[in-house]
Amino acid sequence: KQEVTQIPAALSVPEGENLVLxxxxxxxxxxxxxxxxxxxxxxxxxxxxxxxxxxxQTSGRLNASxxxxxGRSTLYIAASQPGDSATYLCAVRSPxxxxxxxxxxxxxxxxxx
Amino acid sequence: DADVTQTxxxxxxxxxxxxxxxxxxxxxxxxxxxxxxxxGLGLRLIYYSFDVKDINKGEISDGYxxxxxxxxxxxxxxxxxxxxxxxxxxxxxxxxxxxxxTGELFFGEGSRLTVL
Numbered sequence: 001k002q003e004v005t006q007i008p009a010a011l012s013v014p015e016g017e018n019l020v021l022x023x024x025x026x027x028x029x030x031x032x033x034x035x036x037x038x039x040x041x042x043x044x045x046x047x048x049x050x051x052x053x054x055x056x057q058t059s060g061r062l063n064a065s066x067x068x069x070x071g072r073s074t075l076y077i078a079a080s081q082p083g084d085s086a087t088y089l090c091a092v093r094s095p096x097x098x099x100x101x102x103x104x105x106x107x108x109x110x111x112x113x
Numbered sequence: 114d115a116d117v118t119q120t121x122x123x124x125x126x127x128x129x130x131x132x133x134x135x136x137x138x139x140x141x142x143x144x145x146x147x148x149x150x151x152x153g154l155g156l157r158l159i160y161y162s163f164d165v166k167d168i169n170k171g172e173i174s175d176g177y178x179x180x181x182x183x184x185x186x187x188x189x190x191x192x193x194x195x196x197x198x199x200x201x202x203x204x205x206x207x208x209x210x211x212x213x214x215t216g217e218l219f220f221g222e223g224s225r226l227t228v229l
Contacts, residue, residue: 004155009153031216032216034216034217034218036220041223041225042222042223043117043203043220043221043222043223044156044203044205044218044220045220046217046218046219046220049216049217089155089156091156091218093216100158100171100172101156101158101218103155103156103157104155105153105154105155106155
């Protein structure tokens with residue numbers, strides 16, 4: 001069974017600092033990995049999706065890397081802003097059950113002005 | 114208007130009551146899902162549907178049932194609600210048409226259910 005872990009559970013940084021969020025998974029045979037943002041009381045917004053054949057994806061200030069062999073993905077957010085405060089979740093889709101996303105519990109980020 | 118709409122957004126009910134959460138989508142996706150989110154546990158899959166005639170159990174389907182009334186509508190029912198079903202419930206969709214299939218999920222804003 002795929003297990004997805006996100007450490008730390010919470011993170012607080014001053015505005016302007018770069019954010020580094022970690023996601024690890026136990027089964028390296030993945031189909032893709034997706035990063036989401038969740039604001040309090042809201043749904044999940046897809047940020048980036050990395051296919052298993054890719055090593056990274058970029059969107060604006062966001063960059064996500066994937067290292068299947070070590071079972072890790074990292075989400076980098078450059079020059080953090082207070083508006084980046086949210087919970088970030090990663091989810092891994094495994095090829096044996098392509099419907100099934102295994103979610104991490106998330107990292108709650110606070111960016112202090 | 115949201116692409117994936119859930120109703121109600123908030124509901125408080127009592128133990129033993131029947132509850133239905135509804136989801137509708139305008140994205141034209143074939144696949145729809147119901148998840149629940151509990152603090153510290155991440156999201157867990159309850160049921161999923163690949164088309165109107167295809168319904169499948171997820172990892173935590175006990176105590177729940179679903180109905181896919183149309184391609185755009187997927188409802189989740191709790192026949193007899195119990196307190197440990199208190200959670201945030203999410204509906205999600207994804208497309209399945211090759212070669213553009215990515216498996217990317219799109220979520221509704223959630224339905225917060227409290228069972229007293």
